[in-house]
Amino acid sequence: MEKLYTITELTREFGISTRTLRFYEDEGLVHPERRGRTRLFRHSDRHIIQNILRGRRIGFTIAEIREIILAYREPPGELGQLNLMLKRVTEKRIELNQKRKDIDDTIAELEIIEELALTRLAEIGVGS
Amino acid sequence: MEKLYTITELTREFGISTRTLRFYEDEGLVHPERRGRTRLFRHSDRHIIQNILRGRRIGFTIAEIREIILAYREPPGELGQLNLMLKRVTEKRIELNQKRKDIDDTIAELEIIEELALTRLAEIGVGS
DNA sequence: ATTGACTTTTACGTTAAGGTCAATAGAATG
């Protein structure tokens, strides 16, 4: 017997609002069952929510996230669609590699800032 | 004699609009000189624009980008501000490390999708 | 002198991703 989650259980677990989960349902990303009017989420929905949040953190739009979820769920049967998909995947990978580099560069910059601040702190600490 | 850039030179170089550059000026991120009413950007402005775009790619807001630029430009003199800054830097680094992990996971997932698609392609290619 | 390319300011418009609020409905607990 699969465990079902209420909406507030999930909002607490993931630190998001009920509005957000209903929004994701409206967008067709999750498909909770209903007991009466109340939503009950499955493990699969919970897993999708994790994917959504991960995509969100790296700046994907809902449309892009949906695209990835669908691509995973059912690879297209038609040749043209498959080639299109491969092209999109390649684009995304290039984009993500650029982002990785941007993140590394920014972390390096933050480390410089940190050292500047620590140096100033030491000066002030000594002087006061 | 330092080379100065017109606004369209920069829009072409960076693939952004004039509106965007004026917006960044309104936000106090760049400070082009004026010849008459026309803006002329320095190397330093050009460099800042690169930083803005990098920050933008990894999902920083303009406010966050400004914060980093200012922190770099002039580390605060007061102790409380310095400690606050160190705290913020640590937060950002944690956030960026999470993003790195998210990106790596997503790239791995894209690779799975790619393989699925290539497999399907091979099947179709053989069958047709 | 006119065209064309480029620039300026002002100001309203747009989009994504939810926030917020009101009215209503079930569900659970004393």
Added chain:
DNA sequence: CATTCTATTGACCTTAACGTAAAAGTCAAT
């Protein structure tokens, strides 16, 4: 059964980061 949570639907609201359009100035080239 009355109360008290918690959920739902529907509607309008919000914010960031620009887009877009209008009206007008600048400057070189034709």
